[in-house]
Amino acid sequence: MGESLVQNQCSSCGGAITDPSFKNCPHCGTLLDKVQKTINEKNKNIELCQNCGSPVTFNIEKQQFACDFCHSTFTTKTENDLDNLIFEADNLIPFQVPEGLVKKQFLEWLIKGVNVPLDILGKINTIQLEQVYIPYMGANVTYEGAWGADIGYNRSETYTEYETREDKKGNKYSEPVTKTRTVVDWNHSSDIFSGTAFKSFLINSELTGSVAEFAEKVSHLVFSSDVKPFDDHYTAGTRQLKISSDRVSEVLRSIRGFTEKEAAKKMQSILPGDSNKNAKITKLTYKLTSNYTYVPFWKITYKYEGIDYIVIATAVKKDKIEMEGNRPVSQEDSSVERRMKKNGRYGLLASLLFFLINIFDVFSDAAGPVLAGLVLVGIGVWIYYAVRRHHFLSTNKNYLKNNLLEYPEYTSLLKEYPE
Numbered sequence: 489m490g491e492s493l494v495q496n497q498c499s500s501c502g503g504a505i506t507d508p509s510f511k512n513c514p515h516c517g518t519l520l521d522k523v524q525k526t527i528n529e530k531n532k533n534i535e536l537c538q539n540c541g542s543p544v545t546f547n548i549e550k551q552q553f554a555c556d557f558c559h560s561t562f563t564t565k566t567e568n569d570l571d572n573l574i575f576e577a578d579n580l581i582p583f584q585v586p587e588g589l590v591k592k593q594f595l596e597w598l599i600k601g602v603n604v605p606l607d608i609l610g611k612i613n614t615i616q617l618e619q620v621y622i623p624y625m626g627a628n629v630t631y632e633g634a635w636g637a638d639i640g641y642n643r644s645e646t647y648t649e650y651e652t653r654e655d656k657k658g659n660k661y662s663e664p665v666t667k668t669r670t671v672v673d674w675n676h677s678s679d680i681f682s683g684t685a686f687k688s689f690l691i692n693s694e695l696t697g698s699v700a701e702f703a704e705k706v707s708h709l710v711f712s713s714d715v716k717p718f719d720d721h722y723t724a725g726t727r728q729l730k731i732s733s734d735r736v737s738e739v740l741r742s743i744r745g746f747t748e749k750e751a752a753k754k755m756q757s758i759l760p761g762d763s764n765k766n767a768k769i770t771k772l773t774y775k776l777t778s779n780y781t782y783v784p785f786w787k788i789t790y791k792y793e794g795i796d797y798i799v800i801a802t803a804v805k806k807d808k809i810e811m812e813g814n815r816p817v818s819q820e821d822s823s824v825e826r827r828m829k830k831n832g833r834y835g836l837l838a839s840l841l842f843f844l845i846n847i848f849d850v851f852s853d854a855a856g857p858v859l860a861g862l863v864l865v866g867i868g869v870w871i872y873y874a875v876r877r878h879h880f881l882s883t884n885k886n887y888l889k890n891n892l893l894e895y896p897e898y899t900s901l902l903k904e905y906p907e
Contacts (some may be wrong), residue, residue: 511659554714561823573689575731577623577718580782583726584714585803587617590786592901594799599888601815603822606884609891610793615790619726620800622703624710625691625739629747631774632682635755637767672763678770681758685750685897686711689739691780693732699800702812709783709804718782727787731780740776747774792816825877832873839866 594615598608605611647669650662669746687712690703716722751772759767788811789796799813839862845851846859892898 499692508556537656575623575733575736575780577621577728577731577782578779579715579717580621580719580722581709581712581714581715581784581804582722583784583803585784585786585801585806585809587786588901589806589905590788590801590803590809591615592898592905594788594801595892595895595898595901597799599885599892601883602881603818603825604888604892605792605816605818605821606887608816609888609895611716612790614647614794615788617804618787618789621723621726621728622695622785622789622875623691623729623731625689625736625784626779626781627687627689627739627743627746628777628779629685629687629743629750629774630679630682630777631685631747631751631772632768633681633751633755633772634678635759635767636676636678636770637759637764638674639677639761640674640763640765642670642672642762644668645671674765677760679755681751681838683751683754684748687746688781689735689742691735691739692729694729694736698812698814698846702800702810703785706802706810709802710781711899712804712805715781720841723782725828726901728782736896743774748772769824788813821880825880828873828877828880831895832870832877835866835867835869835873839863841871842866 497840595609598604598612645668646666648664648666651665652660652662653663660673688705688707690700692703695703748769751769751774755767755769786801786803788799788801790799791797797814799811799814801809801811803809842859844864846856846863851859
């Protein structure tokens with residue numbers, strides 16, 4: 489009995505491969521092209537360029553990934569190590585706001601809250617201030633691109649219209665009238681352009697809630713002219729929040745979208761002609777230069793009735809201190825205010841209802857004066873409760889303000905840091 493000839497075997501199931509043109513095993517479906525299989529496995533391990541966020545492909549000859557969009561190259565190890573990197577700050581902004589000044593501003597900020605308990609200054613305790621550096625990334629982007637658009641140029645042209653006239657005898661006749669109109673000549677045009685853009689991003693994941701939102705909002709502080717090269721002498725006695733690798737990765741992926749928006753603005757500003765349509769960027773490349781900057785903040789913690797509250801305040805400029813955080817709220821005062829607001833809205837709603845009934849003549853004309861009176865009553869109820877609510881809130885704020893002026897620690901701080 490003769491032996492059968494087996495040209496190849498599947499490495500996965502051992503099945504015979506009798507046709508060399510097969511791309512997949514006819515028995516188990518495994519991809520037979522080892523080179524392509526290796527590429528597919530590599531590409532499954534990474535999806536986005538760590539520089540611009542575009543899809544990347546693996547070059548098996550060079551054993552590295554390449555991005556067709558921004559032309560970055562990197563290895564698998566580089567990508568995997570990105571999340572394990574320990575980032576260090578390149579520069580920082582030294583503290584400019586002294587402790588006493590920020591504490592004075594904090595006490596003023598505290599009593600400005602809506603429905604803050606009237607006894608807060610008497611029951612607040614263990615106020616602690618800590619100097620904290622929060623990390624931001626300043627992204628400098630230099631981009632180059634090309635655009636294409638239909639460009640319109642206005643021009644004036646004359647034309648003739650025939651208008652019907654009447655003579656003194658009433659006979660009608662047509663008379664040519666020369667008029668002028670504006671027309672647009674459209675031509676497709678294209679050109680290259682370039683520009684730069686800068687944006688700062690919070691790169692810390694420890695902050696949460698309103699504090700994190702506030703830190704995001706004041707990221708413009710990275711633009712400060714007081715930025716200095718990082719030096720340990722500035723950070724002595726302070727706490728530095730960590731630069732989060734996850735946040736850095738997220739920011740790097742968002743840079744592409746940011747660059748596209750900035751480039752689109754630039755393109756619109758340089759398009760020639762009197763009007764344009766179908767404008768689009770046909771090519772865009774960019775280079776990113778980033779700096780990690782520590783920005784100074786004061787972290788303020790305090791207790792009210794056993795509950796901890798946190799506030800953070802900027803410490804870049806003495807003349808412009810911003811802060812955000814949590815204040816205690818009086819549930820009783822909040823209920824009173826909500827009740828007055830609700831009653832006022834009921835009055836306004838009733839006024840609107842009676843007005844509509846009167847407009848659509850639901851009742852007889854004799855009911856008109858009564859409905860008009862009810863409309864005025866509803867408006868009066870709304871005004872009454874609006875005035876009461878305003879008086880209630882103003883009274884509470886004045887009470888807290890007077891208490892603050894008698895608060896011993898605040899009076900001493902006011903002498904040291906007058907308005």
